[in-house]
Amino acid sequence: MRIxxxxxxxxxxxxxxGTAAVLCxxxxxxxxxxxxxxxxxxxxxxxxxxxxxxxxxxxxxxxxPLDRLGDGVEIxxxxxxxxxxTEIAVRGLxxxxxxxxxxxxxxxxxxxxIRRTLRQFKQLTxxxxxxxxxxxxxxxxxxxxxxxxxxxxxxxxxxxx
Amino acid sequence: xxxxxxxxxxxxxVETVPDPALLNDQDAIVRVTASSVCGSDLHxxxxxxxxMRAGDIIGHEFVGEIVEVGAAVRRHRPGDRVxxxxxxxxxxxxxxxxxxxxxxxNSNPNPAYTETLYGHxxxxxxxxxHAMGGFAGSHAEYVRVPFADHGAFPVPNRLSDEExxxxxxxxxxxxxxxxxxxxxxxxxxxxxxxxxxGQMAARAxxxxxxxxxxxxxxxxxxxxxxxxxxxxxxxxxxxTDVDAALREFTGGRGPDVCIEAVGMEAHxxxxxxxxxxxxxxxxxxxxRSVALREAIHAxxxxxxxxxxxxxxxxxxxxxxxxxMNKGLTLRMGQQHGQRYIPMLLExxxxxxxxxxxxxxxxxxxxxxxxxxQMFEEKTDGCLRAVFLPQR
Numbered sequence: 273m274r275i276x277x278x279x280x281x282x283x284x285x286x287x288x289x290g291t292a293a294v295l296c297x298x299x300x301x302x303x304x305x306x307x308x309x310x311x312x313x314x315x316x317x318x319x320x321x322x323x324x325x326x327x328x329x330x331x332x333x334x335x336x337p338l339d340r341l342g343d344g345v346e347i348x349x350x351x352x353x354x355x356x357x358t359e360i361a362v363r364g365l366x367x368x369x370x371x372x373x374x375x376x377x378x379x380x381x382x383x384x385x386i387r388r389t390l391r392q393f394k395q396l397t398x399x400x401x402x403x404x405x406x407x408x409x410x411x412x413x414x415x416x417x418x419x420x421x422x423x424x425x426x427x428x429x430x431x432x433x
Numbered sequence: 434x435x436x437x438x439x440x441x442x443x444x445x446x447v448e449t450v451p452d453p454a455l456l457n458d459q460d461a462i463v464r465v466t467a468s469s470v471c472g473s474d475l476h477x478x479x480x481x482x483x484x485m486r487a488g489d490i491i492g493h494e495f496v497g498e499i500v501e502v503g504a505a506v507r508r509h510r511p512g513d514r515v516x517x518x519x520x521x522x523x524x525x526x527x528x529x530x531x532x533x534x535x536x537x538x539n540s541n542p543n544p545a546y547t548e549t550l551y552g553h554x555x556x557x558x559x560x561x562x563h564a565m566g567g568f569a570g571s572h573a574e575y576v577r578v579p580f581a582d583h584g585a586f587p588v589p590n591r592l593s594d595e596e597x598x599x600x601x602x603x604x605x606x607x608x609x610x611x612x613x614x615x616x617x618x619x620x621x622x623x624x625x626x627x628x629x630x631g632q633m634a635a636r637a638x639x640x641x642x643x644x645x646x647x648x649x650x651x652x653x654x655x656x657x658x659x660x661x662x663x664x665x666x667x668x669x670x671x672x673t674d675v676d677a678a679l680r681e682f683t684g685g686r687g688p689d690v691c692i693e694a695v696g697m698e699a700h701x702x703x704x705x706x707x708x709x710x711x712x713x714x715x716x717x718x719x720x721r722s723v724a725l726r727e728a729i730h731a732x733x734x735x736x737x738x739x740x741x742x743x744x745x746x747x748x749x750x751x752x753x754x755x756x757m758n759k760g761l762t763l764r765m766g767q768q769h770g771q772r773y774i775p776m777l778l779e780x781x782x783x784x785x786x787x788x789x790x791x792x793x794x795x796x797x798x799x800x801x802x803x804x805x806q807m808f809e810e811k812t813d814g815c816l817r818a819v820f821l822p823q824r
Binding site: 320322356357391394395398399400401403404405406407408409410411412413414416417420421423424426427428429430431432433 | 448
């Protein structure tokens with residue numbers, strides 16, 4: 273796992289200069305994350321967590337469940353504008369390929385792990401828990417509901433994040 | 434326990450299901466004493482909201498007694514009588530802290546559905562499809578309430594269950610329609626839809642200072658209630674040219690604020706309605722928007738159209754030209770109920786907002802399918818069927 277706590281956004285305290293720095297660094301982030309065709313890694317998945325970086329990553333140490341993402345990912349953090357907390361960006365270090373496509377079908381791709389982990393981290397940090405749904409009461413199922421059941425199983429791993 | 438389940442498009446059944454359990458430390462279990470139908474349930478039942486699964490318990494507007502709380506619940510304890518907001522809000526994300534509870538960032542356990550459909554995930558809603566979280570609903574003897582400290586509110590003793598139940602959704606949604614529409618002293622307001630939400634929007638408009646309020650519908654009993662309980666002028670769109678009537682009502686200016694409380698299954702008259710109906714029946718469009726088009730057309734220049742009716746997909750023939758060239762402001766959203774409910778319960782207890790008359794058809798939960806049929810077909814003057822699971 274590669275961790276960067278680079279200062280994109282860190283200088284944002286000063287109004288104009290800070291804003292310029294944030295914009296500049298966000299541009300850099302976008303270029304690296306989504307516009308770098310041929311690079312050796314996947315795209316950035318970014319989420320904002322409502323806690324200052326100093327509290328979220330004391331000493332630069334990753335808290336759970338981020339620490340469980342392992343060595344195959346790169347993580348960057350930045351101060352979110354307007355005091356909205358910390359932006360956390362994660363991308364897989366391997367280029368998505370046939371293996372990842374198969375893993376995606378199986379629900380075990382790197383991108384899926386990253387999305388689920390980021391969402392869980394945000395929930396845990398902000399609310400103290402991840403909502404559990406298994407064990408809710410429900411009536412009789414029909415075969416037509418199978419697609420929804422499959423969708424639910426993937427609903428924390430997919431999406432636009 | 435008994436629960437009312439969606440079993441397929443247009444089908445409901447009362448089934449025996451397991452009792453709910455605490456699944457998170459911030460959960461509460463509520464013994465439901467009254468649970469109301471809502472117009473937006475019809476969109477679920479009729480297959481216009483994606484990601485419903487046979488066996489899903491519906492219902493999201495309810496009152497009851499807390500019987501069990503998780504270890505992290507601080508504001509409630511067993512025995513408390515509470516009304517619960519239909520929207521699930523965590524109370525601590527950036528949106529909840531900004532009082533935009535239906536935009537909560539942490540309460541939808543199935544974020545991929547709405548993130549893909551709308552660009553971002555929306556809040557969870559109790560009993561309102563897997564796209565909105567897949568939470569079991571309140572048409573049951575018991576229901577699990579996640580983030581109970583933020584979603585459940587104590588009910589004043591002077592309010593009966595059949596009055597308090599509407600503080601869950603109809604009252605705050607109606608209030609939000611007037612509030613986000615910016616209704617102020619001297620305004621003229623038009624409300625499309627004389628259902629529970631439309632009635633509450635009309636009442637809220639007066640309380641926020643409107644001088645004249647008109648309610649538009651075609652059901653005589655509902656229009657009578659809007660006149661007698663809300664003091665509104667009424668327009669029967671099946672008998673009257675609504676645009677002409679509103680010009681007359683507003684001195685030719687058009688309403689300052691137009692509140693749309695109808696949603697994706699709007700009824701109307703004429704070829705436009707027939708066109709919408711045919712396209713939706715063929716699943717060639719997701720939403721019928723006759724009332725919204727009419728509201729945009731009628732609204733005064735520089736006015737505000739406030740949309741409360743639930744829309745799910747993409748609108749056909751949306752009059753953006755009228756909205757743009759008249760400089761309209763469009764406001765919309767699922768209710769931010771937690772923002773309003775404590776204030777509204779006080780107003781209800783002080784008789785500023787009357788709600789008991791909305792519950793035209795209280796009945797046992799076992800009659801759930803019949804209640805929804807009456808509600809949808811508007812038979813016997815049914816404004817709201819309210820299920821009483823403990824009777």
